[in-house]
Amino acid sequence: MNVDVTAKNQADWYQDAVFYELYIRAYRDSNGDGNGDFRGAIKKLDHIQSLGVNCIWVMPMYPSPLKDDGYDVADYLGIHPDYGTLADFKAFLDAAHARGLKVVTDMVMNHTSDQHPWFQAARQDKHSPYRDYYVWSDTGSEYADARIIFLDTEPSNWTYDEVAGQYFWHRFYSCQPDLNYDNPQVHEEMFNALRFWLDMGIDGFRIDAIPYLYEREGTNCENLPETHQFLAKMRRMVDEEYPGTLLIAEANQWPHDLLPYFGTEEEPEFQVCFHFPIMPRLYQAVKAGDKTPIVDILNDTPEKPAGTQWMTFLRNHDELTLEMVTPEVRQWMWEQYAPEPRMRLNLGIRRRLAALLDHDKQKWFLLHALFLSLPGTPIIYYGDEIGMGDNIWLPDRHGCRTPMQWNNNLNAGFSSYENTYQPVLAEYPQVNVAAQEDEPDSYLNLTRFLIRARQGQAALRRGEMAWVETGDTAVLAYRRFIHDEGVLCLFNLSSQPQRFALHHERRDLLSPEARLSGTIELKPFAAHWLVLA
Numbered sequence: 001m002n003v004d005v006t007a008k009n010q011a012d013w014y015q016d017a018v019f020y021e022l023y024i025r026a027y028r029d030s031n032g033d034g035n036g037d038f039r040g041a042i043k044k045l046d047h048i049q050s051l052g053v054n055c056i057w058v059m060p061m062y063p064s065p066l067k068d069d070g071y072d073v074a075d076y077l078g079i080h081p082d083y084g085t086l087a088d089f090k091a092f093l094d095a096a097h098a099r100g101l102k103v104v105t106d107m108v109m110n111h112t113s114d115q116h117p118w119f120q121a122a123r124q125d126k127h128s129p130y131r132d133y134y135v136w137s138d139t140g141s142e143y144a145d146a147r148i149i150f151l152d153t154e155p156s157n158w159t160y161d162e163v164a165g166q167y168f169w170h171r172f173y174s175c176q177p178d179l180n181y182d183n184p185q186v187h188e189e190m191f192n193a194l195r196f197w198l199d200m201g202i203d204g205f206r207i208d209a210i211p212y213l214y215e216r217e218g219t220n221c222e223n224l225p226e227t228h229q230f231l232a233k234m235r236r237m238v239d240e241e242y243p244g245t246l247l248i249a250e251a252n253q254w255p256h257d258l259l260p261y262f263g264t265e266e267e268p269e270f271q272v273c274f275h276f277p278i279m280p281r282l283y284q285a286v287k288a289g290d291k292t293p294i295v296d297i298l299n300d301t302p303e304k305p306a307g308t309q310w311m312t313f314l315r316n317h318d319e320l321t322l323e324m325v326t327p328e329v330r331q332w333m334w335e336q337y338a339p340e341p342r343m344r345l346n347l348g349i350r351r352r353l354a355a356l357l358d359h360d361k362q363k364w365f366l367l368h369a370l371f372l373s374l375p376g377t378p379i380i381y382y383g384d385e386i387g388m389g390d391n392i393w394l395p396d397r398h399g400c401r402t403p404m405q406w407n408n409n410l411n412a413g414f415s416s417y418e419n420t421y422q423p424v425l426a427e428y429p430q431v432n433v434a435a436q437e438d439e440p441d442s443y444l445n446l447t448r449f450l451i452r453a454r455q456g457q458a459a460l461r462r463g464e465m466a467w468v469e470t471g472d473t474a475v476l477a478y479r480r481f482i483h484d485e486g487v488l489c490l491f492n493l494s495s496q497p498q499r500f501a502l503h504h505e506r507r508d509l510l511s512p513e514a515r516l517s518g519t520i521e522l523k524p525f526a527a528h529w530l531v532l533a
């Protein structure tokens, strides 16, 4: 049974989709100012479409001082001038839709930039109606149980503002004051921002940093009941006014704390939640040659409500977060994957996928075959489809956000201007889209092949999952199945050959010529998606 994954009117299209994370500044510069923009991205939609993905997630494109790369929003109703105009955004959206690609954007709800006019008005006048849009204190001593997230840079979640004469609350950089969700006016402002973009025709939002919307004394200020009440109210609004809108939760939490973000049948919240904890365990398992971390986290993941979905990823624009592992595993992961201190950031690793794997294509293939066959809607981060590297000498997370490498012309074909927003990686003459187009085993063509193979199997997109016993911690096997279709997913996580006994003759979707039966040898780091022959 082949479901048409581009079906536009199918309400739960996100169950079948593969997403592509687009950093607009990095993609293609159309006007020669060194920054990518929407006019440039329109020219590259063919590339995105050629991957076989169904939806683009656009990272923040709002006016912003870019102190946190746009996650510091100065105006929720505009486009950053470096990226174009509202008309350019609309043209991008229409061009994507014309190709059957959906578009969701980031919505940063927890905080604004300190340059947002609301904050500027708030700090200057205690009696301004905007004062109560933010969270203030005379002492900066409240909510002491809330952890600091940007550990490497922020000494406290409170910062004293000279102009205001008070401390303001912020969970991220001190240039990102948290909004005060105890003020219903803030709800209305946010709803109006959602309406603005939905009126333009976007398909949904990735809602940023949602665990932190409310603060309450004596708690860790995460996942509070008040936060869930607000999120259910937001879902009611979009369901009533813009039915079919997709809401995706970014909550870096353990599975049992994540589950409530789906809400209940009566009070739904998000259709899709990022599954953060699985991600580091995929890297851990491949490095250790031991499937245990993957099996354990999936066994610990509760059943989700019907119609909802997890979102899975190998990398994104942030550091590879190690918040959701034990301190011992974190230390081990740092030693294995970030031997140099510069590669570490906060509780994570600021490196790109291919670099983490030492550009080993076999491991890259294994990790993708694993990730693309697990339950959940997968996201590919721009550049990972060509095995782009990173630049650990750039600050913060910028080393993983360098210009996309299109060809071996000046600036990798990204921009005609010498001073690009960040330097293009020196590897670009070898690692670029054009060079990989005609090479059958390039990262690019393997990405296309794997996505196509997944899209062809309803069992991989929507199926149930059941473990298959292999008697060996290095050999991971599970079945994905729906109706009478099934795929046996089989992986050798180790550098040693292994054996596995098949009960039926099988065809390997990952190596279409191969017919396999009896006891088969699994090569080091081998991946197989097996269907009945």
Ligand code: GLC
Residues within 6 Å of the ligand: 068, 071, 072, 108, 172, 208, 209, 317, 318
């Ligand atoms: C999210 C974003 C991250 C940003 C943070 C604060 O975690 O992914 O890039 O810095 O929110 O907005």
